[in-house]
Amino acid sequence: MATPLTPYDAVLHAARDVTKLDSALDAEMLGAALLGSVYEVAETDRDTAVRDFVAGFLAATSRRRTAAATTVRAVFAALVPDATGAERVRPGAAAPAWSGQLGKVHLTGTWAYGDVYGDQTSYLATFAYDDVSGGPEHALVALVDHNIGITKDVFVGGPASRILEQVRQLCAADELTWFREENPTRMRDEVTRHLAVTDRLGQLPGTSSLATDRALVGARLAVLPAATTPPPRLPDDPLPDAERAAEIRRFLAAPEAARAGLDAVDGAELASLHFCLGLLLDHAATFPDADPLRWSPTVAGLFLLDWVHRRAVLDMDDAAMLPRVLRAWTGYAARRRGLPASAGTGTDAAIEEMVPEFVRLYATGERRSPATAAVAQLMADGVDPDDPAALDAWIDANRHRLADDG
Structure with a gap:
């Protein structure tokens, strides 16, 4: 019986024709794909x-x-230069002519583009080899998802000019997207910072090139200039009480609140109004770049169909008020941020379509967390959560049920 291949032997076998490739770029892409299997299963x-x-x-x-072996070693050393032993790797005597160009690229441009809502930003950088024997100019594209705080996808390919032109045309044809030249230091910081979160995920997003291109993306990002000062420290409280109160006052004085009739509510409705506004701001504070004015159809869906059911207990007045407040707030936020009119109407229409599902989830309670479900049951039983004696009595009476639920 043949001796089983080690993982290293398997790599050498898969890359046995590496010296027949046409360029350093082809070799680096092959090497990144091989390392992608390690990245994916880690x-x-x-x-x-x-x-x-x-x-x-x-x-x-x-x-x-x-x-083949000496060339693969050189490819891996170029892709992961901080690996132990990489600095001692040298191309072999029979290495391809392009082996001297492995990793020797320079930046030729950086851009960014994304949706006006702020859900996602894509960063694009183009690179050329120091010598044309290394291969053609190529592009790196990295997609940062601000709603989940990760670099969601990466891609390296070419021709760089065609990719750049396609992106320009795509953005020019859609008023809900933007495109600009980007500071290369900012691109490196943003993509690297979010990629570090991606690297720690238990399960990767379902994208085809994230694993296969990850090593090459890391090598290319290292070519971009690094920041000379550390990034500013995020505040412990992203939305301080004074800022929250001021934003609520501005909203209640805004035309969007007036159109929804929110400037004239009183009594029990007033309590529900402020409770709902607090929920909107609490949800905004959960994002890494907390901004109470960053709302989109996607963010509204995360809030109305998921987060609020897991994190809050709504009575019937609150449930009736919440979609109304959300629609007014997102319209107010779109105007404050200067978004196109179609962006605001798009979010409003999306919320309107979500309302039946929101009502269903509220009625069934199927997305409540155990803690939220317990509080909801407590309130349904008429127990005041602020009455310690009543709360203790309710817990004693329901201890068996709480244990079963846990």
Whole structure:
């Protein structure tokens, strides 16, 4: 029975024709794809797993002298230069002519584009090899999703000019997207910071090129200039009480609140109004870049169909008030941010379509967290949560049910 291949032998077998490739770019893309399998199956920090794999590969293959082995070693060292042993790797005597260009690229431009709502930003950078023998000019595209705080997808390919022109045309044809030249330092910081979160995910987003291009993306990001000062520290309280109160006052004095009749509510409705406004601001504070004015159809859906059911207990007045407040607030936010009219109407229409599902989820309680469900039951039983004696009595009477639910 043949001795099973080690993972390193498997890599060498998969890359046995690496010397037949036409360019350093082709070789780097092959190497990144091979390392992508390590990145994809890693159970802990994926970036560290790839670095450790490369270090192990370089150590295990240090005596291999075939052209394919020495070339793959050079490719991995160029892709992951901070792996142990990478600095000692040299191309072999029979290495392809392009091997001297591995990793030797310079930046030729950086841009950013995204939706006007602020849900996602894509960053695009183009690179050229220092010598044309390395391969053609190529582009890196990274998609940052601000709603979940990760770099959701990455891609490296070419021709760079065609990719850039396609993006320009796409954005020019859609008033709900923007396009601009980007500061390369900012691009490096934003993509790297969000990519670090992606690297720690237990399960990767369902995108085809995130794993296969991750190593090459890391190598190209390292070419961009790094920030000379650390990024500003995020505040402990992203929306301080004074700022929240001022924003609510501005909203209640705004035409959007008046059109919804929210400037004239009183009694029980007034309490529900302020409770609902507090929920909107609480939800905004959960995002890494907390902004009470950043709303979109996607953010509204996250709030109305998921977050609020898991995090809040609504009575019937609150449930009736919440969609009304949300529609007025998102219209107010769109105007404050200077979004196109179609952006505001798009969010409003999306919320209107969500209302039946919101009502159903409110009625069934199927998305309540255990804690929220317990509080909802407590209130349904007529117990005042602010009465310690009544609360203790209710817990004693329902201890068996609470234990079963847990």
